[in-house]
Amino acid sequence: QVQMKQSGPGLVQPSQSLSITCTVSGFSLTTYGVNWVRQSPGKGLEWLGVIWSGGSTDYNAAFISRLNITKDNSKSQVFFKMNSLQADDTAIYYCVSNFYWYFDVWGAGTTVTVSS
Amino acid sequence: DIQMTQSPSSLSASLGERVSLTCRASQDIGASLNWLQQEPDGTIKRLIYATSSLDSGVPKRFSGSRSGSDYSLTISSLESEDFVDYYCLQFANSPFTFGSGTKLEIK
Secondary structure (H helix, E strand, C coil): CCEEEEECCCEECCCCCEEEEEEEECCCCCCCCEEEEEEECCCEEEEEEEECCCCCEEECCCCCCCEEEEEEHHHCEEEEEECCCCHHHCEEEEEEECCCCCCCCECCCEEEEECC | CCCEEEECCEEEECCCCCEEEEEEECCCCCCCEEEEEECCCCCEEEEEECCCEECCCCCCCEEEEEECCEEEEEECCCCHHHCCEEEEEECCCCCCEECCCEEEEEC
């Protein structure tokens, strides 16, 4: 079955970057896309971006200047990188598959705190 | 951006009761709406996709429907594990957007 396993740091210094890896199983990244979503107490759930099966990306315009999503199909890994983090980027970050329709299987989430 | 107005923000109900949650879309999204369930530990699960299709393994007491720009999640008879948070999500147009959530509480 489809699984989304996330790995990444829990603490990021202000102005630094956040990198999270999502390792997928149960489907191929060459066929299906992966979204990134975050949840914070102040802003609720926010869609950040998606990498499609062909490798193209779509980003939420609010984050386009500091967000980069890439992947390695052979390793079944998707890489999320957001730059210039501030305190209001403190949130839980999720990767989510588009295997069966959209947003079907969610990773467990990576809790990220931006603090010095 | 498409705004998803979800109501109520919280709902107090009893075991066995029938409840409905609603999301109103600010623009036409057709059938491009999912319903999500979030547990207290943060785990998120999709319940309904494409407005009214039940995900595999989801109990049949959950159902989704649409009336115009209003989308509803109905739970026909509440069980103890249903008292968690629910969100709608539209994926018709980028940026994809979420409702603000409904917290279902036991009365």
